[in-house]
Amino acid sequence: MNTVPILSVENLTMRFGGLTAVDSFSFAARRGDITALIGPNGAGKTTVFNCITGFYKATEGAVVVTREDGRRFDLHRMADFRITAKAGVARTFQNIRLFSGMTCLENLMVAQHNVLMKASGFSVIGLLGLPSWTKAQASAVDLAMAWLEKVRLADRADMAAGELSYGDQRRLEIARAMCTGPELLCLDEPAAGLNPRESAELNTLLQAIKSEHGVSILLIEHDMGVVMQVSDRIVVLDHGAKIAEGTPAEIRVDPKVIAAYLGVDDEEVPGSLEDRR
Amino acid sequence: MSDGDTARAAALSAALVDAVKWALVALLLSIPLLAWRTIDTPTALDLVSRWPVVAEAVAIVFVGRLVMLLAVLTPNRSHETRELIGPHAIGAAFCGIALVGLIVAFGWLAGFEIAGWWRFRLLLVSWLAFLIVFQQTSIGLVFASLARWLSGTKLTSYLPWAGLGALAVFPALPVADRYTLDLAVMVLTYVMLGWGLNIVVGLAGLLDLGYVAFYAVGAYAYALLAQNFGLSFWICLPLAGILAAFWGVLLGFPVLRLRGDYLAIVTLAFGEIIRILLLNWQSLTGGPNGISGIPRPSFFGLVFDATCGPGSFCGFFGIEHSSLHRIMWLYYIILVLALFTAWVTTRVRRLPVGRAWEALREDEIACRALGLNTTLVKLSAFAMGAMFGGFAGSFFATKQGFISPESFTFMESATILAMVVMGGMGSQIGVAVAALVMVGGIELFRDLELYRMLVFGLVMVVMMIWRPRGFVGSRTPTIVHQRGAVVSAGNVKEGHG
Numbered sequence: 001m002n003t004v005p006i007l008s009v010e011n012l013t014m015r016f017g018g019l020t021a022v023d024s025f026s027f028a029a030r031r032g033d034i035t036a037l038i039g040p041n042g043a044g045k046t047t048v049f050n051c052i053t054g055f056y057k058a059t060e061g062a063v064v065v066t067r068e069d070g071r072r073f074d075l076h077r078m079a080d081f082r083i084t085a086k087a088g089v090a091r092t093f094q095n096i097r098l099f100s101g102m103t104c105l106e107n108l109m110v111a112q113h114n115v116l117m118k119a120s121g122f123s124v125i126g127l128l129g130l131p132s133w134t135k136a137q138a139s140a141v142d143l144a145m146a147w148l149e150k151v152r153l154a155d156r157a158d159m160a161a162g163e164l165s166y167g168d169q170r171r172l173e174i175a176r177a178m179c180t181g182p183e184l185l186c187l188d189e190p191a192a193g194l195n196p197r198e199s200a201e202l203n204t205l206l207q208a209i210k211s212e213h214g215v216s217i218l219l220i221e222h223d224m225g226v227v228m229q230v231s232d233r234i235v236v237l238d239h240g241a242k243i244a245e246g247t248p249a250e251i252r253v254d255p256k257v258i259a260a261y262l263g264v265d266d267e268e269v270p271g272s273l274e275d276r277r
Numbered sequence: 278m279s280d281g282d283t284a285r286a287a288a289l290s291a292a293l294v295d296a297v298k299w300a301l302v303a304l305l306l307s308i309p310l311l312a313w314r315t316i317d318t319p320t321a322l323d324l325v326s327r328w329p330v331v332a333e334a335v336a337i338v339f340v341g342r343l344v345m346l347l348a349v350l351t352p353n354r355s356h357e358t359r360e361l362i363g364p365h366a367i368g369a370a371f372c373g374i375a376l377v378g379l380i381v382a383f384g385w386l387a388g389f390e391i392a393g394w395w396r397f398r399l400l401l402v403s404w405l406a407f408l409i410v411f412q413q414t415s416i417g418l419v420f421a422s423l424a425r426w427l428s429g430t431k432l433t434s435y436l437p438w439a440g441l442g443a444l445a446v447f448p449a450l451p452v453a454d455r456y457t458l459d460l461a462v463m464v465l466t467y468v469m470l471g472w473g474l475n476i477v478v479g480l481a482g483l484l485d486l487g488y489v490a491f492y493a494v495g496a497y498a499y500a501l502l503a504q505n506f507g508l509s510f511w512i513c514l515p516l517a518g519i520l521a522a523f524w525g526v527l528l529g530f531p532v533l534r535l536r537g538d539y540l541a542i543v544t545l546a547f548g549e550i551i552r553i554l555l556l557n558w559q560s561l562t563g564g565p566n567g568i569s570g571i572p573r574p575s576f577f578g579l580v581f582d583a584t585c586g587p588g589s590f591c592g593f594f595g596i597e598h599s600s601l602h603r604i605m606w607l608y609y610i611i612l613v614l615a616l617f618t619a620w621v622t623t624r625v626r627r628l629p630v631g632r633a634w635e636a637l638r639e640d641e642i643a644c645r646a647l648g649l650n651t652t653l654v655k656l657s658a659f660a661m662g663a664m665f666g667g668f669a670g671s672f673f674a675t676k677q678g679f680i681s682p683e684s685f686t687f688m689e690s691a692t693i694l695a696m697v698v699m700g701g702m703g704s705q706i707g708v709a710v711a712a713l714v715m716v717g718g719i720e721l722f723r724d725l726e727l728y729r730m731l732v733f734g735l736v737m738v739v740m741m742i743w744r745p746r747g748f749v750g751s752r753t754p755t756i757v758h759q760r761g762a763v764v765s766a767g768n769v770k771e772g773h774g
Contacts (some may be wrong), residue, residue: 018582043346055645084648091646099639102632103754109629110636111647116629126628127621157758162768180648 004066006031006216007052010078012061014047021047023240034210034217036227039237040261045220046094048237049188053091054080065089067183085114090182092173094189100162104153104172107161108144109178116140147175151205167198173206178209184216185209191223199226206230228252236261292346294546296339303338305329308355371524438562444612448605458604462611462676464716466669471616471696471708472622473665478694480631481658482638484541487548488692491663493555493685500568500680510574510675513670521667522660529659533652548690552577555682567681576606594668607676614672618665619705634658699740701747710748
């Protein structure tokens with residue numbers, strides 16, 4: 001297996017006018033790992049995300065993806081849709097962005113647009129209904145149904161995405177991102193708004209994506225239950241700069257991270273109410 | 278007196294007070310608008326009073342408001358008000374009115390003369406009664422269950438074929454005189470334009486206010502190619518479509534980054550630019566004089582003329598000449614063109630490009646996150662919509678034989694857009710129905726002269742209240758796992774321009 005990090009971010013800086021949201025931030029995500037990006041609100045996590053997926057153009061710095069076959073892509077020079085199409089980076093959004101008026105199955109079919117577009121001969125073959133197109137479409141439906149099965153939405157394939165419950169929508173968005181055939185999956189707070197049972201399911205899903213499909217995951221998350229359980233490495237961001245990086249065990253005891261983000265359990269705080277009594 | 282009685286009395290008196298207020302406003306408004314009419318007398322301009330008209334208007338508002346309050350606008354109080362009048366009585370009364378309206382409408386269609394204003398009153402009242410019946414009584418449920426039963430049977434699968442058959446034999450029916458055929462051709466032209474614009478506005482969610490520009494490009498393309506190079510209609514038709522599509526892409530490029538109101542303004546400007554260009558480029562387009570003597574399409578090489586020579590339609594078939602033949606032929610041409618538009622659109626909707634249009638309407642940012650080149654998606658929608666506009670334009674040119682910039686004003690764009698919005702964005706059948714209502718319906722009220730725009734406005738307002746998403750607001754999925762799935766109107770987005 002390729003040992004070059006799948007994603008390496010070097011000296012990424014993003015300024016909005018006078019405000020520096022991300023300041024010379026560097027990190028690398030290893031292939032096959034689940035890397036979590038954590039930090040307090042306003043630390044610049046989503047900005048980093050948007051720079052990686054091309055929705056923002058970084059003011060300075062480089063974002064490089066190396067694919068399994070060794071091809072390198074400079075994401076900071078690519079248009080957002082090309083990053084998904086060529087570099088194999090897919091993403092989800094903090095506020096879910098499904099095609100709410102389209103069915104679950106249609107959502108997953110749109111995700112396979114580029115493959116299907118070629119198969120339909122840019123609509124010419126598709127318009128004539130030649131067998132090669134019918135076959136390509138059937139296999140696309142199979143892939144979509146397999147993913148719906150995996151996120152337990154197969155029975156709701158023909159239901160409008162907007163009609164699903166919040167947790168189902170979150171899972172559908174992940175399935176949709178996976179249907180683009182990515183090597184790196186970027187999830188922006190996938191556990192936000194989920195109940196404990198749904199978070200546990202999400203853990204299983206992320207592990208399955210990692211182990212069964214060999215897809216590396218980059219994850220922004222506030223739910224420490226999810227982060228500590230699934231991630232292989234954690235990068236901590238505060239005020240636009242990296243303050244720590246390491247395994248979950250290392251991060252949990254890192255004094256800087258505790259001060260900036262995690263806080264401490266009540267019983268460890270000297271001079272708390274209990275001690276004084 | 279029991280509690281129910283007091284509640285009923287309160288509801289009734291509140292409604293009465295409200296209706297009186299409305300009637301007062303109507304009175305105030307109708308004094309300057311309706312009460313006086315100027316008449317040219319040989320010596321001077323005279324004022325004539327029209328108090329009966331005012332009384333009628335006030336009465337309509339009073340009764341209408343009362344009915345609305347008691348029967349329609351109070352869903353949370355509806356059981357109360359239904360008790361008040363009694364559901365069966367109200368249903369029966371409205372059914373009766375609706376039935377009378379229907380009979381009158383059919384009677385009029387069958388040839389009985391009814392004065393224009395009375396026809397208008399009857400149609401309006403019966404139409405409103407119909408809506409109320411549907412909303413408020415079990416008649417609506419009966420229709421709904423009937424529709425459900427129909428959709429369960431095999432009958433519905435024959436319905437489109439029956440419709441097609443009816444359209445195909447229509448010119449041969451006795452009702453198809455010159456006027457009806459001309460109207461049918463006009464309706465079908467608008468249906469085709471509506472379907473073309475439906476791709477841009479309904480599917481891709483890009484608000485285009487300058488669609489008439491492509492119609493104009495198609496018309497002038499055919500007129501100029503036919504006059505200057507002597508090309509036949511069937512060669513010019515695809516050329517006109519390609520040219521219009523080219524202009525669609527040309528318009529698409531600068532407006533790619535725009536959305537919503539901004540996109541609407543720029544497309545509006547584009548429509549005007551094309552019209553003003555046609556108006557001022559005298560040497561090419563003839564300016565305001567337009568282009569006349571545009572060749573008419575021939576029936577596989579046979580021309581339609583009165584001489585009945587060897588190369589003419591009547592001469593070849595050995596029948597008597599009739600000016601209807603040409604119009605029938607035009608009818609079939611536009612029918613085939615419109616059906617072609619529908620066929621291509623329905624098929625393309627199920628292809629990745631069509632699905633991408635709808636995804637674009639739903640969420641552009643999500644599209645880009647999934648690797649869709651939204652530039653190409655938008656341009657393809659513009660090009661395809663424009664192409665069908667171009668086809669319709671060249672048909673228009675060959676039908677009229679004369680075109681001038683006056684046929685391509687903003688009013689046309691607005692009409693076509695209204696059809697798409699009224700029909701239900703993205704729905705083919707809805708747009709066709711809307712075109713029929715808007716072109717055919719306006720013809721129905723021709724006797725009302727200027728007031729028919731008032732009727733038109735009224736219809737629009739009522740539509741927005743009852744069916745804000747158009748006749749057909751739901752959408753059929755482009756691909757299904759199990760048969761028969763439908764996405765209800767509430768989930769479908771209109772796009773942001």
